[in-house]
Amino acid sequence: MQTSMFKKIVQIVAFLSFILVTYFAMQACGFKIEALQKGLKDGMFFLTAMFPPNWTDFKSMVAPALETLALSILGTLLGSLVSFIIAIFAASNISNKWVKLFIRSFISIERSIPELFILLILIAAYGLGALSAVLALMIGCIGMLGKLFADAIEETPTSLIESMKASGASKIQIIYYGILPDVFPKLISYALFRLEINIRLSVMLGAIGAGGIGFELDYAFSMLQYNRALSSLIMVLILVIGIEQLSAYIRKRLLINQI
Amino acid sequence: MKTFLMEHKRWFQTLLVLIGMFLLIQYLKIDITILFTDFHYVFELINEMFPPNFDVIWDNNTIFNSILQTISMAYLGTLIGGLIAFLFSIIASNNIFNFKLIGSIAKWVLSFIRVLPSLVVILIFVVAVGPGPFAGVLTIIFATIGTLGKLFTESLENLDPTSAQSLQSTGAHKLQTFKYAVWPEFVPAFISNLLYCFDINMRVAVGLGIFGGGGIGYKLYLAMRVLHYKDAVALIICIIILLLIIENLSNYLRHKILRN
Numbered sequence: 001m002q003t004s005m006f007k008k009i010v011q012i013v014a015f016l017s018f019i020l021v022t023y024f025a026m027q028a029c030g031f032k033i034e035a036l037q038k039g040l041k042d043g044m045f046f047l048t049a050m051f052p053p054n055w056t057d058f059k060s061m062v063a064p065a066l067e068t069l070a071l072s073i074l075g076t077l078l079g080s081l082v083s084f085i086i087a088i089f090a091a092s093n094i095s096n097k098w099v100k101l102f103i104r105s106f107i108s109i110e111r112s113i114p115e116l117f118i119l120l121i122l123i124a125a126y127g128l129g130a131l132s133a134v135l136a137l138m139i140g141c142i143g144m145l146g147k148l149f150a151d152a153i154e155e156t157p158t159s160l161i162e163s164m165k166a167s168g169a170s171k172i173q174i175i176y177y178g179i180l181p182d183v184f185p186k187l188i189s190y191a192l193f194r195l196e197i198n199i200r201l202s203v204m205l206g207a208i209g210a211g212g213i214g215f216e217l218d219y220a221f222s223m224l225q226y227n228r229a230l231s232s233l234i235m236v237l238i239l240v241i242g243i244e245q246l247s248a249y250i251r252k253r254l255l256i257n258q259i
Numbered sequence: 260m261k262t263f264l265m266e267h268k269r270w271f272q273t274l275l276v277l278i279g280m281f282l283l284i285q286y287l288k289i290d291i292t293i294l295f296t297d298f299h300y301v302f303e304l305i306n307e308m309f310p311p312n313f314d315v316i317w318d319n320n321t322i323f324n325s326i327l328q329t330i331s332m333a334y335l336g337t338l339i340g341g342l343i344a345f346l347f348s349i350i351a352s353n354n355i356f357n358f359k360l361i362g363s364i365a366k367w368v369l370s371f372i373r374v375l376p377s378l379v380v381i382l383i384f385v386v387a388v389g390p391g392p393f394a395g396v397l398t399i400i401f402a403t404i405g406t407l408g409k410l411f412t413e414s415l416e417n418l419d420p421t422s423a424q425s426l427q428s429t430g431a432h433k434l435q436t437f438k439y440a441v442w443p444e445f446v447p448a449f450i451s452n453l454l455y456c457f458d459i460n461m462r463v464a465v466g467l468g469i470f471g472g473g474g475i476g477y478k479l480y481l482a483m484r485v486l487h488y489k490d491a492v493a494l495i496i497c498i499i500i501l502l503l504i505i506e507n508l509s510n511y512l513r514h515k516i517l518r519n
Contacts, residue, residue: 021334022334022335022338024331025330025331025334025335026331026335028324028327028328028331028392029328029331029332029335029392029393029395029396029473030391030392030393031335031393031396032393035388035393036388036397038388039384039387039388039389039397040387042386042387042388043383043384043386043387043388046383046386046387047383066286067286067287070283070286070287071287073283074280074283074284074287077276077279077280077283078280108503108506109499109503111502111506112462112498112499112502112503112506113495113498113499114462114465114466114476114498115466116466116469117479117483117495120480120483121304121483124300124304124483124486124488125297125300125301125304126293126294126297126300127297129289130287130288130289131289131290131291131293131294134287134289200376200377200378203376203378204376204377204378204466207378207470208469214378217378217379217382218378218382221382221386233379236376236379237374237375240374240376241374244374
């Protein structure tokens with residue numbers, strides 16, 4: 001009897017604090033229903049102003065879209081390479097225990113820095129342009145791919161590494177002939193997954209000044225050329241959906257090959 | 260020739276990737292030498308950044324408030340987005356709500372939401388409700404509907420149908436079946452997905468600051484815009500600690516829930 005009473009009180013207190021927290025969060029964010037109602041009207045007006053898309057602008061959107069695509073592919077390629085090298089040091093089955101701890105914490109710290117701010121810092125050092133964007137995408141890969149790659153390397157069977165070690169293989173030989181063939185399909189599928197993220201990211205990075213389709217989109221919005229904005233939006237959607245389909249297709253093929 | 264190619268397959272693959280990278284670098288007109296010739300700028304920047312000016316955090320209350328604002332953005336976005344996503348997933352999953360056409364329309368809407376980059380969404384919401392944390396919250400809600408809608412639909416469709424069927428055979432109607440058979444099985448997945456999404460949304464909430472989303476991200480953007488790098492580094496360290504805490508907390512709670 002006592003315990004059920006106690007449980008009920010705990011439930012009520014939890015519920016009340018939940019309501020209170022939500023209320024304060026709403027206050028902190030300036031969450032107002034009236035603003036939403038008004039915004040909905042403005043937003044609808046704005047969405048109708050976007051139609052129809054400016055079809056003649058499409059021709060001028062192709063080059064920026066290709067630039068964004070090239071940016072994200074290059075960033076993902078370089079990022080995967082760097083992440084693999086880092087992952088080797090972060091995997092417990094080849095690396096030293098303390099090195100592993102250090103690299104793992106470095107990876108999770110990197111994961112906590114939004115890519116946008118990495119780009120802003122790089123812009124401060126190398127100026128606006130494709131170089132900063134590629135470097136930002138590359139560094140951004142480390143947080144996610146470094147962890148996933150390291151986990152994949154740790155999953156390689158110990159018998160494989162042990163038998164290679166017993167036959168006198170050096171560390172580099174173990175990595176190149178033992179681990180790499182074993183984890184390669186996984187690496188590719190993770191890298192493709194990251195490519196999907198990077199294509200969205202590079203649209204966003206473009207808006208801060210990395211160029212490409214993101215810049216076109218942001219510029220059209222700030223110039224209030226909504227029809228042009230819609231045509232660049234359609235271009236972005238084509239890019240994102242295209243990459244997603246491609247990545248799903250390649251991953252399916254990889255899986256079939258593996259079996 | 261063919262055997263030669265097969266024997267050295269990996270070398271050729273590596274070569275192809277290298278050529279591809281070279282072509283991409285050419286296409287983007289990236290001058291790699293800048294990386295080395297301008298490297299002293301990196302040193303100058305690091306010189307300017309250190310030591311980080313942690314006073315900025317204690318100096319004015321606005322930083323503390325904006326951290327709270329960012330957390331609230333992620334919290335509200337996850338909560339409201341999660342609730343809407345739940346309603347969506349009930350409609351979209353084909354084992355609970357048995358209208359195939361409406362279900363596939365809901366699934367299509369969810370994948371459309373997922374495809375839209377958050378840059379576009381925040382730009383639209385900034386036009387609609389003005390810049391500030393409110394626009395950020397709305398963007399996070401929107402994105403959360405996409406992610407969680409898909410996850411919820413999958414976990415609803417993967418539920419074991421036997422308990423629902425046995426309840427139905429005793430004459431329980433739809434709502435009762437949902438309450439007593441579907442809901443208890445679904446709750447762990449529901450909460451752990453919410454926690455996972457909260458972790459992601461914290462990162463999104465920080466990033467959205469740049470595009471007028473408010474919160475700590477906006478403060479950091481301002482500090483970098485006016486070249487106060489010492490303040491910026493202090494804020495970045497703050498953000499890293501905040502995100503690490505949230506990530507570990509979310510992981511810990513999720514493991515606990517899934518084990519139970």
